[in-house]
Every structure is written in structure tokens, then in C-alpha cells.
Amino acid sequence: MAHKRKLPPPRKLRTDAQRNRQRILDVARQAFTRRGANTSLDDIAKAAGVGAGTLYRHFETRDALVEAVYRTEVEKLAVAQRELSARLSPVEALRAWMLLFVDYIEAKHIIAPALNTLVAGPSKVYEASRSHVQGAIEALVKRAIKSGHVRKDLEPFDLLRALIGVSYVASGPDWRQSARRLVDILISGSRPVK
Amino acid sequence: MAHKRKLPPPRKLRTDAQRNRQRILDVARQAFTRRGANTSLDDIAKAAGVGAGTLYRHFETRDALVEAVYRTEVEKLAVAQRELSARLSPVEALRAWMLLFVDYIEAKHIIAPALNTLVAGPSKVYEASRSHVQGAIEALVKRAIKSGHVRKDLEPFDLLRALIGVSYVASGPDWRQSARRLVDILISGSRPVK
């Protein structure tokens, strides 16, 4: 009656299962990038050389798959936060991170809908991603507030919403420029009143 | 060889066609509000007591239907712009209009995806709506710039993007509050530098 036994039974996947899982992820990443976020899941399964059942067993919903595909990238944002905070002044770090966010979205425009679910409310699927992004923006904002160069009542989540929103918006030819100008406006509007 | 004859042949609809068209619009408005933006179009047709063919004849795409359903509401935004401009200081008018936009979206959260297509690029379908909204924000921003209380390089379209983006973002419990705080930040960030 010892050892781990009760609640979380994190079974080890059989080797073939691991292989398939990875294959699906690889194919999905390509497919999402090339053909947009609503590529047929059955197609992805086929391209990965597995049956539809296998895909759905590994990723119960489309969101779950998207999340898995982009998890590593989200983690990069968290890392960047730490790095920028160490290197730049509070406000500059915040600005730089926001710009990074924009660039990062531009490359993978697909994930915007996914990120959206992120601020939507408790959703098991995105729990991990959420805490990363949320943690990053909170750290940045708190530090900036402490430095006195940003208004005290600034809600980190508001900025996150704005960023995600802007990312969500259709990407015309000048999307990136527009997004960057908006980051400037947001930063400038975040300064203390008077 | 006289009279209008060439380009725009705006045929008058047969009375049954008019009736059906209206019925579809009514049902669609309800359905969108109650069951979200991706209610089955066949269901809407059924609820309106017409065949699927009829629905698609009147509205070639889902977007076209959404656009038609919300056209009047978008027009209200254009009217409000004029009214606010006449009554308030340039910056206050801008702020008020943006807040109105937020409220307006809150009520019909469905149209966000539609509005999105609006900034996406030339799309016949949304031409009318686009020109309304675009005209409104441009007038407001231009006036505000002229008054000197807003930076000269402010792009009206940027603000529009931000508004739509924020509207697009999932509506949690405090969505409205957050959106309103963001409008404040945007306005404040739009002031002239220094």
C-alpha cells in the first residue's frame, strides 16, 4: 500500500503510441501553417498515416491538438519575459515583450483563435498555456507599476486581451505595422495619468 | 433608349420573395442571438418555413446573411458619430463613440467575426457596412487631430482594428469592464506625445 497509486495515474505510453502521437503533431503543425486552422482532422490523420480514431484518442478536440502543437512556442514567450526583464527597463521590457507577441503571432496566425480560448475562462485544455502567458504579462506589468512609469490600476489581463484581440483581427497587408503602432499606443496610454 | 437601363438593374422582388426574405432575416436574428453565429443555415431556413434553396438564393453566403441582419445596427453607429460630433468635444466624441461601439458589440457578440471581415480587405459583401464604420471613425479621428488633442499620425484604422479585436476576444464575465478600460488606454495613448 505504498508508492504512488491513487489519483494521477500517468501511464507510460506504448512506444507505437508515442510514435503516432509525435507524427500527428508534426503533420498538424505543417498543415495548420500551410492550410489554416481548420484543416480537416481526418486529413491530418491520413497524412500522418494513422486512422481517425487514433488522432481523436490522442487529442480529444481540435483545440487540444492546436494547444499541443503550439505549447512549446507559448513557453518561449514565458522565457522571453524573464530574459527581457533582466535586460531592459520595466517599461521597455513590457513594450518589447508585446512586440514579440505580435511577431510571434504574425508567424503563426493560426493560433489566435486558440489564444482566444485562453482568456475565455477556465478551460482545462489551455490551462498550461494560459498560466505561461498570464504569468509573463503579470510579471511585466507588476514590475512596470512598481517602477512608477505605468499607472497603478493597469490590469495585466486588459493588455493581454488587447494583444490577443489585435492578433485575432484579420491580417491585411499592413497588419504587422498596425499592430506595432497599437502596441505603442497601448504603452503610451498605460503611463501614469499626468 | 432613355431612362435607366444599363448597369444597375434593381429588379423589384416579387411579393412572396420579399416576404420570405424578411422572414429569414427575422428568424436569423433570433437564431444568431440565441444560438450563436454558427447556427445551421438549414435550420434557419426550416424555422423560417422556407427551403434551403430559398435561403441561399437570397443570401449567397453565411456572411451575406449576417451582414444583412446587422446592417441597420451598423448604420446606427454612423448616425451616432454625427450626433456625438455635434455635441461633444473632439476627443470626448471619439471616446464616446468607442464606448458605444463596445456596448453595441456586447449586445450582439455574434457580429465580431463579421466585423472582422470588414477590415480584412476588399469584400463585396461588407462594402456597405465597411464604409459606414470606416467613415465614422475617420471623421472622428480627423476632427480630433485637427483640434490638436490627438497625435497627428494616429491611424483611424488602427483604432478600428483595436476595437474589433477587443470585441472579438472571448467575453468573460468582466469583458465589458475590460473593454471600457481599454478604450481609456487607447484614448490616453492617442494623445500627442509630450
Added chain:
DNA sequence: GATAAAACGGAGAGTGTCTCCGCATTGTTG
């Protein structure tokens, strides 16, 4: 009321989602 034009409607083809379950693979045990 006869005729042509306009509009209708719904069956069905095409496509995507997701489940179910008989069969195959894996890894463990003696």
C-alpha cells in the same frame, strides 16, 4: 385564364466530425 417569368423547396451530393468495436501490437510473465 393563359402565359412567361420569377421564385420555391427539398432531395441529394459533397465534405467534415467523431464514435465504435473487431483486430493488431506490445510488453510482461513464467
Added chain:
DNA sequence: CAACAATGCGGAGACACTCTCCGTTTTATC
């Protein structure tokens, strides 16, 4: 390594939604 249980596979098929096509019905006109 044989044999067995657990684990995982896969794809057929049920279901849902979109959109079209065309024979039938309704409307407007004379």
C-alpha cells in the same frame, strides 16, 4: 519463447452541415 492481457490501432459508418440543381408552384401581366 509462448501465451496472454492490456493497450492501442484504424476505418467504416452514423450524423451534421453546406450548397446545388431542377421539377413544380406562385405571381404578375395582358
